[in-house]
Amino acid sequence: MKHSYRQFQMDVVALAPIHIGSGEKYTSREFIYENKNYYFPDMGKFYQEMIRLGLAEKYERFLIEPKNKKKRLNDFLYQNGIQMRNFGGYVLEETGFEKTESTRGTLNDISKFIRDGLGQPYVPGSSLKGAIRTILMNTKWKNKDFVDRKGRKPKEYKSAIPWGQKKGQALNDIFHDIRVSDSQPLENDNLTIVQKWDYSLTPKKDKVTPIPLYRESLKPFTRLQFTITTTSDKAYELISELATYASQFYQEYKSFFLNEKSKEEYIQDNIQYPIYLGGGSGVWTKTVMRQANGIVQKRYVKMKTKMVGKGVVKLTKAPQFNEDKRLIKNQDSLYEMGKSYFTIKEIE
Amino acid sequence: MTYAKVKISANLLLESGLHIGGSSAYAAIGAVDSPVIKDPVTHLPIIPGSSLKGKIRALLSKTDYNHNTSSDLGNDSDEISRLFGNSKNADYKLGRLVFRDAFLTNKEDLDAKGVHSYTEVKFENTIDRITAEANPRQIERAIRTSEFGFEVIYEITDKSIDQVSEDVAILRDGIRLLEMDYLGGSGSRGYGKVAFKDLKAETVYGDYDAAAISALLGEEV
Numbered sequence: 154m155k156h157s158y159r160q161f162q163m164d165v166v167a168l169a170p171i172h173i174g175s176g177e178k179y180t181s182r183e184f185i186y187e188n189k190n191y192y193f194p195d196m197g198k199f200y201q202e203m204i205r206l207g208l209a210e211k212y213e214r215f216l217i218e219p220k221n222k223k224k225r226l227n228d229f230l231y232q233n234g235i236q237m238r239n240f241g242g243y244v245l246e247e248t249g250f251e252k253t254e255s256t257r258g259t260l261n262d263i264s265k266f267i268r269d270g271l272g273q274p275y276v277p278g279s280s281l282k283g284a285i286r287t288i289l290m291n292t293k294w295k296n297k298d299f300v301d302r303k304g305r306k307p308k309e310y311k312s313a314i315p316w317g318q319k320k321g322q323a324l325n326d327i328f329h330d331i332r333v334s335d336s337q338p339l340e341n342d343n344l345t346i347v348q349k350w351d352y353s354l355t356p357k358k359d360k361v362t363p364i365p366l367y368r369e370s371l372k373p374f375t376r377l378q379f380t381i382t383t384t385s386d387k388a389y390e391l392i393s394e395l396a397t398y399a400s401q402f403y404q405e406y407k408s409f410f411l412n413e414k415s416k417e418e419y420i421q422d423n424i425q426y427p428i429y430l431g432g433g434s435g436v437w438t439k440t441v442m443r444q445a446n447g448i449v450q451k452r453y454v455k456m457k458t459k460m461v462g463k464g465v466v467k468l469t470k471a472p473q474f475n476e477d478k479r480l481i482k483n484q485d486s487l488y489e490m491g492k493s494y495f496t497i498k499e500i501e
Numbered sequence: 502m503t504y505a506k507v508k509i510s511a512n513l514l515l516e517s518g519l520h521i522g523g524s525s526a527y528a529a530i531g532a533v534d535s536p537v538i539k540d541p542v543t544h545l546p547i548i549p550g551s552s553l554k555g556k557i558r559a560l561l562s563k564t565d566y567n568h569n570t571s572s573d574l575g576n577d578s579d580e581i582s583r584l585f586g587n588s589k590n591a592d593y594k595l596g597r598l599v600f601r602d603a604f605l606t607n608k609e610d611l612d613a614k615g616v617h618s619y620t621e622v623k624f625e626n627t628i629d630r631i632t633a634e635a636n637p638r639q640i641e642r643a644i645r646t647s648e649f650g651f652e653v654i655y656e657i658t659d660k661s662i663d664q665v666s667e668d669v670a671i672l673r674d675g676i677r678l679l680e681m682d683y684l685g686g687s688g689s690r691g692y693g694k695v696a697f698k699d700l701k702a703e704t705v706y707g708d709y710d711a712a713a714i715s716a717l718l719g720e721e722v
Contacts, residue, residue: 158681158682160681174624175624176624176637176639177624197617241615267623267624269518269621269644269645270618270619270620270621270642270644270647271614271615271616271644271645271646272615272616277623277625277690277691278690278691278692279625279687279690279691282689282690282691283628287630290630299630299631301631306632307631307632308629308631308632308634309631309632328689329689330689331689332683332688332689332690332691333690334517334694335517335518335691335694338645382682384682436633439628439630439633440628440629440630440631440632440633441630441631444631445630445631445632445633448632449631449632449633452634
């Protein structure tokens with residue numbers, strides 16, 4: 154039996170919090186803050202318990218009544234003297250960076266991390282593959298024109314890299330020949346809650362601002378394992394050289410954006426090969442930056458939050474999870490959201 | 502006269518979520534826009550025999566067992582045709598293999614693990630690399646660690662009796678290839694990684710010792 158499948162082991166390690174959203178959020182009525190912990194009960198179980206205690210109607214009223222608008226799940230439990238906590242779910246320890254001392258625990262929405270059917274967090278192959286594709290489009294194919302100017306507004310010309318079947322032609326779809334697996338399942342211990350911080354550097358301004366946006370994220374040092382299978386020689390070549398492309402991409406990103414918009418102390422050093430994963434890492438890590446420059450900004454012209462120049466640097470605050478290794482160069486616990494490194498090797 | 506039916510079975514384990522698309526004729530706004538195919542009686546996800554047969558054949562047709570470089574399946578080699586059938590070849594109108602739909606077998610185990618549903622909804626999105634606009638979508642997947650009862654019936658006749666070990670070796674290679682590839686949709690981004698556990702053969706009709714087939718199936722490539 155002969156085949157051209159070749160496999161790589163790719164390990165990605167978080168250097169900063171990474172958030173891969175599931176598209177859903179916890180509202181202030183879906184978690185309990187106590188003893189420096191955030192407890193996310195299984196709301197199905199919680200409701201069943203309320204039924205058992207004869208509190209179902211009261212709970213429903215609590216949710217609906219306008220005067221309760223600002224109330225949280227904590228308040229409901231307190232008002233009804235509910236001591237029990239056996240509602241399933243899980244607990245995340247607070248980091249202390251969520252709010253000020255007096256307003257601790259009063260977060261509104263928390264974006265959920267993606268989980269599989271067994272409830273375990275994981276990083277989908279689709280997320281890593283998208284990041285790899287962005288790297289390749291900014292390096293390997295940077296001379297291709299990816300802008301489609303035909304419509305009312307410019308957008309990405311998706312056929313610049315051929316994909317999908319074309320009638321009467323052999324299948325030519327390089328990204329079908331690159332198969333990225335999902336990561337191994339992770340534990341709740343790998344998660345923490347981080348807030349979004351924007352750093353803006355303009356002639357008039359030089360400050361970091363907290364944004365009321367909270368995300369369940371992977372802790373720095375979390376190791377993710379992926380398998381990449383390539384099924385053609387061309388795909389094999391691309392993945393073999395991924396490390397070089399990633400370094401090139403980073404150089405490009407640094408000179409295009411980081412050096413210009415960020416203070417040196419907010420830029421984290423690389424370990425091995427850099428890659429940005431997941432939400433909150435900023436538009437320039439998601440686009441073909443040189444070609445998107447100018448077009449991205451136009452989207453925000455009519456909105457309240459205008460994008461000035463190349464926008465703000467997306468940071469986040471998290472504690473040092475490892476005493477021995479410092480990942481950041483500032484004293485304010487600010488990390489570059491989504492920053493990570495990878496190693497890759499072929500497996501026999 | 503030899504006439505026997507050998508049942509080749511295995512536990513098909515999902516190592517990542519699996520999406521074999523069903524009909525999306527009706528999808529409410531905001532609901533899953535690409536559902537998976539399900540058993541209409543139990544509403545549990547299934548793996549249709551056609552998906553297994555098609556994928557295994559397609560994978561094998563790229564190997565040395567085949568020499569057909571045209572898009573016409575009618576030109577497939579005898580080795581492939583005799584197993585999977587070939588409507589253009591009088592000798593192999595019907596293949597020797599019958600693939601069964603695979604049903605979920607470990608519902609109780611999944612229940613014990615505390616799953617809420619046997620399918621998950623995965624939110625994904627397309628980011629336009631020029632405007633950075635996101636275009637979200639929702640895809641349903643049969644959950645990881647689900648197990649399905651894989652079953653193939655292999656027919657042995659006078660004509661095929663000398664080719665049994667070759668046939669079984671081809672099928673086994675097809676299964677190994679499938680483990681390296683993916684089953685169902687969106688496999689290039691992690692979906693559909695499957696593993697076959699406890700591959701074994703037993704004679705279900707006629708007089709044939711299936712031990713040799715079992716041994717061959719268990720053999721590592």
